[in-house]
Amino acid sequence: MAVSRSGSARAAGHAAVIEALRREGPTTRTELERMTGLGRKIISERVQELLDKSLVTEGELARSTGGRMPRRIGFRPEVGLVGVVEMNVHHVTLGLTDLGGQVLVLRQIDAEVSAGPAAAVELVADGMIAVLEEVGHALDELWGIGVGVLAPVDRRRGSILPGRLFARSAMAGWDGYPVRDRLHELLGRSVWVDNEVNLMALGEVRSGRARGFSDVVFAKLGPSVGGGLVVGGRLQHGKAAAGEIGHLVVPHDEPRPCWCGGRGCLDTFVNDTVLLAEAGGVHGSVAELSRSATAGDPGAVAVLRRAGSRVGAVLADVVTLLDPSLLLVGGTLVDDDEIVLSAIKAAIADEGISVAAEGLLVEHSHLSDRAGLVGAAAMVVDELFSPAVLGVWLDDGRPVGRLDALVRTR
């Protein structure tokens, strides 16, 4: 769908205003001029058009710097709903948020990733209808759906990246699967897809601990290892698979063959199955192993310390390479645990180049198991309010019908 040059300049102005309001909260027209670099007349027109479409609100009086007291303009997160989905190894979590990423309802559905993507996507479609009914909303109030998957993603197509990464894993059937198009067929809404650990990092940057940080590493531990990288305030995708820290080589151990075709990958040492075996097979889950360790069981403590040291040794290289200010660690292995986190900190202090390790904050993920869902909502709202997409639907006041055609042909 062609958007004229003047139309795209208008949309860029609308997008810049919305972006500033989402980032900074309610503010005055004068502040919007400063934040966007746009002139007074343009800001005044774009704000009025957004007010006409009920996408922003004009509210409380700001403190005056002389003359008439200006009113603050605010983004209205309540005007639309976002469907958020996280596909995990043994379950799917799905729910609804507002446009600000505020979670309204969440549900967990049992689903084995090894059963393949077609079954999982059908469960998501049914589950989405069910949560909408539960909170009394219709499907056409859903402005878009964000999906996190346990795999590198071809984001332009919204499909699982095809290639040898899955050849020997439990996710073999997911290779190349068109998640976006299949879910769009079932629900008729716009869908965007990314790797779930990328979305966890994005969630923390937008609404969690990493807000305001420019350079952040997010490590997810359990059931396997994954990473998300934020550099210069932007989530990094590389060609598609940036941040796969589970397939960096652990420096001090005898290499083991990895399903990815490599040898000595972190994922061959630190995943739920291996850790439970190392602990003697007496714990039913990693959560149970963590509880034993916290209660002082020396065998469990040793397993978790060793896991943390291995993760830390790999992260020390990542820290040396990127020199981030904040390293967030999430996932079931560290959810209720200090032992792994302490071992990670110690290994980074030992092995990272000192200029990078000094002053680095290493903390638990603050959003925890919600990080990926909050990130999925941010991804959808970023896309909906990007100049190219906003230009298509703004005149309608909400993203419907025509937008779906655009998203599918991008």
Ligand SMILES: [Zn+2]
């Ligand atoms: Zn590997």
